[in-house]
Amino acid sequence: MQLHQLSEQIVDRKNFLCIGLDTELNKIPKHLQQQPNAVLHFNKAIIDATKDYCVSYKINTAFYEAMGSKGWDILEDTLHYIPNTHFTIADAKRGDIGNTAAQYAKAFFETLPFDAVTVAPYMGEDSIKPFLEYTHKTTIVLGLTSNKSSEDFEQLTVLSKDSHSSSSKKLYELVIEKIASWATPNQLMFVVGATKASEMQSIRAIVPEHFFLVPGVGTQGGSLNEVAEFGWNNQIGLLVNVSRAIIYADASENFQQMAAAEAAKYQSEMAEILNRKLRL
Numbered sequence: 001m002q003l004h005q006l007s008e009q010i011v012d013r014k015n016f017l018c019i020g021l022d023t024e025l026n027k028i029p030k031h032l033q034q035q036p037n038a039v040l041h042f043n044k045a046i047i048d049a050t051k052d053y054c055v056s057y058k059i060n061t062a063f064y065e066a067m068g069s070k071g072w073d074i075l076e077d078t079l080h081y082i083p084n085t086h087f088t089i090a091d092a093k094r095g096d097i098g099n100t101a102a103q104y105a106k107a108f109f110e111t112l113p114f115d116a117v118t119v120a121p122y123m124g125e126d127s128i129k130p131f132l133e134y135t136h137k138t139t140i141v142l143g144l145t146s147n148k149s150s151e152d153f154e155q156l157t158v159l160s161k162d163s164h165s166s167s168s169k170k171l172y173e174l175v176i177e178k179i180a181s182w183a184t185p186n187q188l189m190f191v192v193g194a195t196k197a198s199e200m201q202s203i204r205a206i207v208p209e210h211f212f213l214v215p216g217v218g219t220q221g222g223s224l225n226e227v228a229e230f231g232w233n234n235q236i237g238l239l240v241n242v243s244r245a246i247i248y249a250d251a252s253e254n255f256q257q258m259a260a261a262e263a264a265k266y267q268s269e270m271a272e273i274l275n276r277k278l279r280l
């Protein structure tokens with residue numbers, strides 16, 4: 001699925017919710033933990049329960065890599081279980097020199113049929129371009145991340161020079177501005193954390209047309225209304241990820257109903273925002 005199709009799904013399904021499948025064996029309901037292939041079983045149950053309330057699933061590869069080769073099989077089986085009406089993201093945060101980046105791109109876009117992959121931009125152009133060569137896929141670049149440590153590097157003020165002038169900017173602003181010139185908004189998204197909603201407005205001014213992947217609503221405390229207030233663009237432009245607050249909504253035998261109820265709550269808040277914004 002490409003980004004224009006994701007926009008259509010958002011309007012049709014009346015939500016811009018991405019559910020993060022950050023599954024850990026010791027956090028899933030106790031009664032499932034002893035079953036063979038418990039993590040896959042849990043993921044399928046969560047997808048069955050929530051697919052009507054979201055438009056996307058994000059599989060954070062770390063949770064599967066941590067399980068060894070069995071984990072990679074579960075990741076693959078989970079991906080194939082997701083309906084093709086949903087936008088699929090490999091949250092892998094890759095970033096390496098050109099020939100290695102080309103192998104990462106092949107891994108997530110060819111060997112595995114993900115629609116999108118997250119990448120870390122700090123090794124520069126040759127680490128991103130191999131992903132952008134897949135013009136029918138989406139590359140999601142970390143912009144301003146939701147964690148406190150984004151202060152360490154992303155938020156540093158740097159001097160930006162070209163042949164005519166120099167000005168000071170935040171490093172993440174420079175990164176977003178430069179990378180936006182490497183591909184069209186049809187194949188490029190930026191991660192902007194929901195915990196950084198106030199900065200979202202100035203990022204929108206740099207990239208008015210791009211989709212943002214917005215993690216940090218839910219357990220990390222970001223506000224959905226603030227995200228909609230500051231991150232909205234004229235094509236909606238927002239995909240909000242929630243992981244733990246939905247998938248671990250309940251640890252009892254009712255976990256599916258409770259995950260569905262939590263996802264439905266986000267969906268209806270988003271439907272209200274869409275109604276309000278699209279009427280303007």
Ligand SMILES: O=C(O)c1cc(=O)[nH]c(=O)n1[C@@H]1O[C@H](COP(=O)(O)O)[C@@H](O)[C@H]1O
Pocket residue numbers: 020022060091118144145146147191192193215216217218219220241242243244245
């Ligand atoms: O790229 C991401 O998805 C990401 C970027 C970021 O700035 N902050 C962030 O939390 N994430 C991811 O988004 C998910 C957030 O999970 P919850 O806090 O449980 O909703 C995790 O998979 C994180 O790795």
